[in-house]
Amino acid sequence: MTATGTTVYVAGIGCVGGFGAGIDAFRAALKQGCCSPTPLLQQHPDGQPFVPAYLAQTDKLSDFVPKRALRRLDHYARLALLGGYLALADAGLSAQDCEDLGVIIASGYGATGTTFGFLDSILNDGDSCASPTSFSTSVHNVAAAYLSMQMQALGPNLTVSCFEQSMTAALHNALCWLQSGRVRRVLVGGVDEHNPVVNYCYGRFFGTQTAAVLSPFSEQHSALPGEGAAFLLLTTERPGLSPVRLTDVASGSGVPTMAAPTDVVLAGADGHGATAPFYRRLSGETPALRSCTPCYGSLPTGQAFDLAAATLMLRDRCCYGLCAAPQTNEAGSCPAPQRISVVKYSGDGSYGHVRLQLEEGSRHA
Amino acid sequence: MAELVCITGIGCLCAAGNGLDEVVNTIFAGQRRAASPRAFTTSHPQPYPVFAVEEGWDVEPEDADLLKTSRLGLAAMRQALDQAGWSVSDLRGLRVGVCMGTTVGCAMNNEAFYAGYRSGATPDMQPIRRFLASNPAEVIHRRLGVSGPCQTIVNACSSGTDAIGLGSQWLQAGLCDVVLAGGADELCRTTYNGFASLQISASELCRPFSVDRCGLNLGEGAAVLVLEKRSLRSDKSVQGLVRGYGSGTDGWHLTAPHPEGRGLRQALTEAFRTSGIQPSQLSFINAHGTGTRENDRAESLVLRECLPNIPFHTTKGYTGHTLGAAGAIEAALTLAFLLRQQMPASAGFGTPDPELAMTPTRVVTPFEGNLALSQSLAFGGNNAALILQRGERCL
Amino acid sequence: MTIKEKLKQILVEDLNLEDITPEEINDEDPLFGEGLGLDSLDAVELVVLVQKHFGVEIKDMEQGRPALQSVNTLAAFIEQNQA
Numbered sequence: 063m064t065a066t067g068t069t070v071y072v073a074g075i076g077c078v079g080g081f082g083a084g085i086d087a088f089r090a091a092l093k094q095g096c097c098s099p100t101p102l103l104q105q106h107p108d109g110q111p112f113v114p115a116y117l118a119q120t121d122k123l124s125d126f127v128p129k130r131a132l133r134r135l136d137h138y139a140r141l142a143l144l145g146g147y148l149a150l151a152d153a154g155l156s157a158q159d160c161e162d163l164g165v166i167i168a169s170g171y172g173a174t175g176t177t178f179g180f181l182d183s184i185l186n187d188g189d190s191c192a193s194p195t196s197f198s199t200s201v202h203n204v205a206a207a208y209l210s211m212q213m214q215a216l217g218p219n220l221t222v223s224c225f226e227q228s229m230t231a232a233l234h235n236a237l238c239w240l241q242s243g244r245v246r247r248v249l250v251g252g253v254d255e256h257n258p259v260v261n262y263c264y265g266r267f268f269g270t271q272t273a274a275v276l277s278p279f280s281e282q283h284s285a286l287p288g289e290g291a292a293f294l295l296l297t298t299e300r301p302g303l304s305p306v307r308l309t310d311v312a313s314g315s316g317v318p319t320m321a322a323p324t325d326v327v328l329a330g331a332d333g334h335g336a337t338a339p340f341y342r343r344l345s346g347e348t349p350a351l352r353s354c355t356p357c358y359g360s361l362p363t364g365q366a367f368d369l370a371a372a373t374l375m376l377r378d379r380c381c382y383g384l385c386a387a388p389q390t391n392e393a394g395s396c397p398a399p400q401r402i403s404v405v406k407y408s409g410d411g412s413y414g415h416v417r418l419q420l421e422e423g424s425r426h427a
Numbered sequence: 428m429a430e431l432v433c434i435t436g437i438g439c440l441c442a443a444g445n446g447l448d449e450v451v452n453t454i455f456a457g458q459r460r461a462a463s464p465r466a467f468t469t470s471h472p473q474p475y476p477v478f479a480v481e482e483g484w485d486v487e488p489e490d491a492d493l494l495k496t497s498r499l500g501l502a503a504m505r506q507a508l509d510q511a512g513w514s515v516s517d518l519r520g521l522r523v524g525v526c527m528g529t530t531v532g533c534a535m536n537n538e539a540f541y542a543g544y545r546s547g548a549t550p551d552m553q554p555i556r557r558f559l560a561s562n563p564a565e566v567i568h569r570r571l572g573v574s575g576p577c578q579t580i581v582n583a584c585s586s587g588t589d590a591i592g593l594g595s596q597w598l599q600a601g602l603c604d605v606v607l608a609g610g611a612d613e614l615c616r617t618t619y620n621g622f623a624s625l626q627i628s629a630s631e632l633c634r635p636f637s638v639d640r641c642g643l644n645l646g647e648g649a650a651v652l653v654l655e656k657r658s659l660r661s662d663k664s665v666q667g668l669v670r671g672y673g674s675g676t677d678g679w680h681l682t683a684p685h686p687e688g689r690g691l692r693q694a695l696t697e698a699f700r701t702s703g704i705q706p707s708q709l710s711f712i713n714a715h716g717t718g719t720r721e722n723d724r725a726e727s728l729v730l731r732e733c734l735p736n737i738p739f740h741t742t743k744g745y746t747g748h749t750l751g752a753a754g755a756i757e758a759a760l761t762l763a764f765l766l767r768q769q770m771p772a773s774a775g776f777g778t779p780d781p782e783l784a785m786t787p788t789r790v791v792t793p794f795e796g797n798l799a800l801s802q803s804l805a806f807g808g809n810n811a812a813l814i815l816q817r818g819e820r821c822l
Numbered sequence: 823m824t825i826k827e828k829l830k831q832i833l834v835e836d837l838n839l840e841d842i843t844p845e846e847i848n849d850e851d852p853l854f855g856e857g858l859g860l861d862s863l864d865a866v867e868l869v870v871l872v873q874k875h876f877g878v879e880i881k882d883m884e885q886g887r888p889a890l891q892s893v894n895t896l897a898a899f900i901e902q903n904q905a
Contacts, residue, residue, distance in 0.1 A: 202581035207809075215676070
């Protein structure tokens with residue numbers, strides 16, 4: 063557990079996913095409790111259909127970056143850049159504020175499209191026709207590199223990858239950096255892209271008889287792949303309105319000990335059978351177990367979206383997403399949360415636990 | 428850095444040997460164990476020599492289902508824990524973090540699976556299962572059964588240096604009692620073809636900092652350091668200390684270093700500022716020194732301007748460029764050189780390059796003093812530096 | 823399609839020059855720096871593209887530099903070296 067000497071605030075959030083791009087689109091999906099995955103009508107030549115997926119568009123990136131600067135950017139890097147710019151905008155920061163900005167990107171799978179694209183160049187035309195551009199844009203740190211180049215964000219720059227625990231790991235570093243004074247501001251985001259190969263693996267591992275929507279608390283496997291980017295702009299400077307504090311980041315296994323009281327536990331339950339029992343155990347701990355995964359789908363860095371959702375819930379003083387106890391989903395049945403714990407499990411029972419809190423006495427935005 | 432970050436165990440294996448002592452002996456003997464790749468074939472007209480780990484290291488049956496990268500990491504971990512004197516059961520009572528750097532260990536690039544997928548066949552899923560089970564930090568975390576924070580760093584070729592620096596920060600922040608930090612990477616067709624396509628792989632042994640340098644040789648291996656707070660076992664002899672860490676960002680280009688070495692200067696500045704150490708206190712510098720024209724040019728410029736008159740070398744000519752493991756292996760070697768108070772000849776150095784105006788050590792060189800710096804540059808503009816101090820090992 | 827036309831198409835499509843059409847490229851425009859604005863990564867990609875589309879090998883940048891000045895010089899190099 064990282065104890066906070068210095069107070070760390072979430073000054074901005076930016077996200078793009080199956081729900082659209084930006085806070086308004088995300089809030090609309092959160093209010094609804096879900097959004098619809100896109101059916102993928104093709105099938106793999108071996109006859110296996112692709113499962114529906116929550117797919118993200120990055121057209122909005124042209125609001126922030128000139129076309130020429132995007133020429134080498136694959137979908138993974140575009141997702142990251144769009145999420146990052148949206149978080150900066152939400153925090154009221156412009157390009158001039160970025161010189162000492164730290165950047166940390168968490169990704170479960172990295173640039174899968176370009177990774178396989180590089181293999182395509184070899185399989186199509188032979189080893190001596192391997193594409194150097196594909197190779198150098200397939201490395202995981204390419205998204206963080208583009209953020210640093212495009213924003214001229216020249217603070218510490220880091221990419222971490224450990225599947226479901228990637229975002230918690232990223233936040234451990236972010237807190238260290240902010241509390242030691244290494245940075246004043248750091249942009250921390252989770253990024254993962256959908257790819258037909260990943261989709262095919264879903265089908266092979268879990269079958270293609272899919273649920274219509276992802277049901278986080280169902281006993282049945284209902285995971286549907288998602289993609290996108292969700293960023294937090296963390297700072298030690300207190301924002302004016304509705305300051306949301308990031309108070310704790312913890313890693314462990316089993317049931318997390320909530321070091322301080324919490325009003326809502328936001329579970330990263332994304333319909334996977336391997337992690338479902340761990341999330342079910344949490345429902346005994348608190349009546350206010352909720353999940354937002356049907357808004358964005360299943361991806362290793364889904365926790366980044368939960369953190370963006372928790373920030374919105376605290377700012378808006380309103381509970382979003384689905385409740386584990388269905389009767390409490392009715393309007394007005396969830397009191398305005400002051401403290402939210404965001405919990406993400408890996409299949410081996412390891413968890414990452416992040417706690418956000420609305421600063422006491424803060425005025426409504 | 429406030430809390431002393433002690434290194435109580437060092438594990439290291441690469442083409443130069445299995446275990447730090449063997450690796451160091453090979454280096455001081457001047458041996459360069461490179462050969463054409465044996466683990467895979469390619470259709471390039473001529474092979475590029477690589478530094479592969481020699482057989483005989485991979486003896487644990489329980490590791491068999493993992494990627495080689497993760498197996499290399501586990502082997503280095505065992506060596507490091509042995510030296511540190513930690514048993515698994517002791518560690519489980521502590522807050523133990525794991526920080527590992529890699530490139531291949533996080534890439535979903537199994538060629539056989541993908542070729543099958545692409546051809547419309549129904550490929551065996553074992554390569555994907557193995558990938559999902561083989562995240563280098565998670566593998567160590569699970570094997571030890573510890574529950575502290577865990578991360579795999581994928582900052583390309585500075586990953587190993589960053590992993591040790593960030594692990595040190597975790598200790599100092601009070602997040603962990605012990606951190607296992609290092610890096611692991613294996614030779615594979617994908618990176619081999621990738622570096623060849625970028626025209627930075629040498630078809631001969633590499634010649635870093637020479638006027639006729641002709642590119643890099645890839646390598647493989649792993650190193651793990653056991654980092655712990657001094658207060659945890661104050662009677663334990665230590666191999667060394669992590670005194671400073673800094674990182675910096677070029678914000679310039681995907682594959683070319685900043686021409687003025689912007690990010691590397693930033694990394695050095697931070698490492699000196701946070702440690703309170705002066706460049707003049709350093710006995711030597713372990714340079715990145717891959718042997719590519721661009722790396723050696725940018726790196727020499729920064730060495731000349733920021734760290735003038737300090738002896739430097741590169742070990743890439745003995746280990747190959749081990750990518751995500753390089754920074755960790757070189758931190759291990761830097762500590763070993765500090766303990767011996769001797770630095771090796773910079774392998775492959777021939778004729779100086781007037782443009783670089785920098786000459787690495789040509790022969791084994793004894794020195795006095797206890798401090799050295801190891802630096803790494805990476806694709807994407809990541810740069811990182813560690814300042815390491817000699818421990819109290821009884822030789 | 824002439825070698826030059828093919829080269830211009832490759833430049834735009836395979837190097838993703840999103841803000842220019844093949845017709846807008848002049849035969850003598852410098853490929854790098856002030857001209858089309860290509861960089862060192864494009865240079866090595868072009869080497870692969872020339873091999874892939876024309877079966878002509880550019881051994882290294884020593885040999886490649888004079889050839890990679892413009893569409894004109896590259897087309898001439900390809901013509902000279904095509905089997």
